[in-house]
Amino acid sequence: MSLGPFQVAPDGRLHPREPAVRPVVRYGWRGHSCAAELTDDALRLVSVVGRIPSTAERGRDRAATVQALVALRERMPPGVELRVLPDHRVVLRRQARRPDGAIQLVTEMTRFALAMDPALDELVAAGA
Numbered sequence: 001m002s003l004g005p006f007q008v009a010p011d012g013r014l015h016p017r018e019p020a021v022r023p024v025v026r027y028g029w030r031g032h033s034c035a036a037e038l039t040d041d042a043l044r045l046v047s048v049v050g051r052i053p054s055t056a057e058r059g060r061d062r063a064a065t066v067q068a069l070v071a072l073r074e075r076m077p078p079g080v081e082l083r084v085l086p087d088h089r090v091v092l093r094r095q096a097r098r099p100d101g102a103i104q105l106v107t108e109m110t111r112f113a114l115a116m117d118p119a120l121d122e123l124v125a126a127g128a
């Protein structure tokens with residue numbers, strides 16, 4: 001059976017369909033694109049969850065959004081980091097142990113999505 005860029009063996013182990021390409025599974029959560037990338041020794045999960053409003057956007061409270069981000073960063077679950085990119089996009093990242101099989105991969109993807117929920121709620125309320 002296939003799961004994104006993987007062949008799943010009968011025992012659940014993952015094998016890249018194209019060994020020369022680093023496998024990435026893309027999925028969505030609450031309208032946000034997420035990616036689960038396997039490296040040689042880890043699983044990297046990432047999602048763009050918002051954007052700090054520009055000063056040119058009238059009616060948007062940039063300062064409130066920045067304050068909400070600072071407070072939110074302090075409350076992130078262990079292993080989940082919140083970053084602001086130079087283009088003002090807000091990104092959540094998590095690095096986990098490389099999964100042995102499909103069940104562990106889907107479990108980590110789900111954990112990441114659930115960790116995103118409170119952040120998404122707060123970012124929407126703050127206008128990000």
